[in-house]
Amino acid sequence: MASTLIPEPAILTPVEEIMGLERSYLLQNYARYPLVLHRGKGCYLYDLDGKRYLDLISGIGVNSLGYSHPRITKVIRQQAGLLLHTSNLYYHEYQGRLAERLAQISGLQRTFFCNSGTEAMEGALKMIRAHGNSISPRKIDIISLENSFHGRTLGAISITGQPKYRKDFEPLLPGARFVPRNDIQALEAAFSHNTAGIVLEFIQGEGGIYPISEAFARRAHELAQEYNALLVFDEIQCGVGRPGAYFAFQLTDPVLLPDVVIAAKPMACGIPLGVVIANEKAASAIKPGMHGSTYGGGPLACRVALEFFDILDELMPSIITVGGYFRMRLTEMMHEFSFIKEVRGHGLMIGAELEFSGKHLVLEGIKEGLLFNCTHDTVLRFLPPYILTEQDVDRAMSALARVFRNAKPPEA
Numbered sequence: 001m002a003s004t005l006i007p008e009p010a011i012l013t014p015v016e017e018i019m020g021l022e023r024s025y026l027l028q029n030y031a032r033y034p035l036v037l038h039r040g041k042g043c044y045l046y047d048l049d050g051k052r053y054l055d056l057i058s059g060i061g062v063n064s065l066g067y068s069h070p071r072i073t074k075v076i077r078q079q080a081g082l083l084l085h086t087s088n089l090y091y092h093e094y095q096g097r098l099a100e101r102l103a104q105i106s107g108l109q110r111t112f113f114c115n116s117g118t119e120a121m122e123g124a125l126k127m128i129r130a131h132g133n134s135i136s137p138r139k140i141d142i143i144s145l146e147n148s149f150h151g152r153t154l155g156a157i158s159i160t161g162q163p164k165y166r167k168d169f170e171p172l173l174p175g176a177r178f179v180p181r182n183d184i185q186a187l188e189a190a191f192s193h194n195t196a197g198i199v200l201e202f203i204q205g206e207g208g209i210y211p212i213s214e215a216f217a218r219r220a221h222e223l224a225q226e227y228n229a230l231l232v233f234d235e236i237q238c239g240v241g242r243p244g245a246y247f248a249f250q251l252t253d254p255v256l257l258p259d260v261v262i263a264a265k266p267m268a269c270g271i272p273l274g275v276v277i278a279n280e281k282a283a284s285a286i287k288p289g290m291h292g293s294t295y296g297g298g299p300l301a302c303r304v305a306l307e308f309f310d311i312l313d314e315l316m317p318s319i320i321t322v323g324g325y326f327r328m329r330l331t332e333m334m335h336e337f338s339f340i341k342e343v344r345g346h347g348l349m350i351g352a353e354l355e356f357s358g359k360h361l362v363l364e365g366i367k368e369g370l371l372f373n374c375t376h377d378t379v380l381r382f383l384p385p386y387i388l389t390e391q392d393v394d395r396a397m398s399a400l401a402r403v404f405r406n407a408k409p410p411e412a
């Protein structure tokens with residue numbers, strides 16, 4: 001019969017349809033996990049079929065107050081009915097107030113607002129270049145660390161110390177100098193009168209949750225002063241409450257104040273917002289017309305961030321205690337699972353380094369209803385929402401133990 005020759009149209013499940021559309025129409029730059037998320041509440045996410053996941057990665061450190069936080073939802077609803085965007089041609093009620101708040105918590109006076117981490121990095125790079133140029137056209141060198149990550153724009157990858165991010169895009173910015181983390185001799189050797197700035201993650205994130213030593217940070221500060229270079233801390237992943245302080249550099253005693261700090265991820269709870277916060281010396285390098293952003297610092301993002309900072313003050317003690325409890329429980333697991341080599345981190349920025357690649361464990365975690373990721377091949381990375389409780393940690397550890405019990409090293 002003729003009708004049997006006509007193929008039946010494929011009936012796709014909603015998940016298959018979504019994945020198929022992405023395969024056909026998106027740039028194929030991401031390797032996604034096979035999970036379609038639909039909604040979230042508190043620390044939990046739900047997929048299209050209603051399956052629940054305890055979220056220990058929070059959109060790579062962005063969903064700081066989890067999902068559907070009542071105060072954040074309320075503020076977003078209110079502001080959506082009032083004013084979403086003004087451009088920076090005009091004033092609105094929230095940008096100055098948020099800048100004042102950032103000055104109070106950072107100890108640095110002036111803020112520039114943008115929309116992402118890498119855009120904040122670009123702002124800081126332009127500040128470094130303008131500062132150097134104001135002294136000498138040869139003062140263009142920027143020191144950063146091997147194994148660092150500073151974003152995906154051309155400027156940011158120029159100073160990112162992992163060749164895999166740079167190799168396809170060369171030539172990049174001239175003058176990048178990479179030194180190994182905590183190697184004070186190499187740091188001293190890298191500085192010269194051509195150094196315009198040094199950029200450091202206080203705790204390397206993508207690089208595997210590696211804190212830098214206080215001695216190394218202090219020497220970087222001294223050398224930056226000696227050579228009149230700007231010291232920039234990239235706190236896009238390790239800052240804004242996550243380490244159990246407003247910023248990771250504030251874990252030093254006495255506090256080691258940089259010239260510039262950049263931040264983004266958790267600040268507006270999922271609404272894009274990045275900041276460059278600078279002292280007067282660094283800020284004075286940028287004159288009217290030298291930098292800008294159409295969307296940066298819009299009323300919605302700034303108002304949400306102000307609400308976030310009010311809530312963060314209340315949450316800070318629990319970030320410290322729940323973070324400590326999380327690390328303690330993970331460390332205890334090292335007895336049963338000897339392939340865990342080390343547990344590192346501060347507050348709710350935590351890494352567990354394994355003896356083998358942990359990538360396949362992320363999929364096992366998804367099966368167990370637990371979201372985390374793997375960075376630097378062997379480090380399981382946990383950046384949970386700040387509202388995580390000790391009961392959530394207990395649940396997470398039970399699920400993680402099941403993942404560890406079932407999972408063999410990838411090659412076994």
Ligand SMILES: Cc1ncc(COP(=O)(O)O)c(C=O)c1O
Pocket residue numbers: 060116117118119121149150151152201205206234235236237238264265
């Ligand atoms: C330390 C650090 N800097 C910069 C960035 C880039 O931020 P974004 O992805 O928002 O551009 C990231 C992102 O993970 C980061 O961890």
